[in-house]
Amino acid sequence: MWEKFIKNKYxxxxxxxxxxxxxxxxxxxxxxxxxxMTGSEFFTGDSSEGGEAxxxxxxxxxxxxxxxNGFVRDKYDEDTVLVFDDKAHQSWDIGxxxxxxxxxxxxxxxxxxxxRQQYVCELKHTGGDLADHDNWKLTGLSVTDVAATQ
Incomplete structure (x- = not known):
């Protein structure tokens, strides 16, 4: 019976x-x-900082x-004038x-x-004072043109 399954002795x-x-x-x-990977900072964190959908x-x-806004400002020269539309923003706390x-x-x-440009920014607060720029890490930034004014 086994001879049928075993064609070679090895x-x-x-x-x-x-x-x-x-x-x-x-x-x-x-x-x-x-x-x-599951132990990296991407998957771990304080459960009190859970996100919202x-x-x-x-x-x-x-x-x-x-x-x-500070990270966006860093992309441009000092001579460039930036006016941020902070009232029409959307924000998510993703945890x-x-x-x-x-x-x-x-x-x-x-x-x-x-x-007029639209931007999407992903940040991580690394701890400490929320107002301190050094306590934030930029993980993604995308800036695109929306429309030009005459």
Whole structure:
């Protein structure tokens, strides 16, 4: 009966070697990698800083908006005039000190027409005073033109 399944006398030995190799790779490579990833700062944090699925407007998101405006300001020269539209912003507290801010800014380069731009900013509060710019880490920023004014 076994002769039908075993076509080569080394087939069983190779099967055993493959199973052992897969077991070793799983335990020495895959599991440590997964444990390392789940233990990273992306998956951990203070449970009291849990996020919200809906838009949030509170003191923490207001500070995140101010910090995001600072990061947007850092993208431009000192001669550029920026007017932020802070009343029409959208903000989300996505948990563990991370915030997502969407807002608009009017950008006027010297000698050029004003351009309205929309930006989306992802920030992480690293701890400490909310008002301190050094306690925030920019994890993503996208700025796009919306419309030009004459």
């Amino acid at each position: 087939s069983v030995l190779l099967l055993i070697v493959y199973v052992i190799a897969l077991y070793v790779i799983l335990n020495k490579v895959v599991v440590p990698f997964v444990l390392n 809906a838009q949030v407007h509170n003191e923490r998101t207001a500070m995140a908006l101010l910090q995001c 563990f000190g991370r915030f997502l801010i969407k807002s608009r800014v009017m950008v006027t380069e010297p000698g050029e027409a004003a351009v």
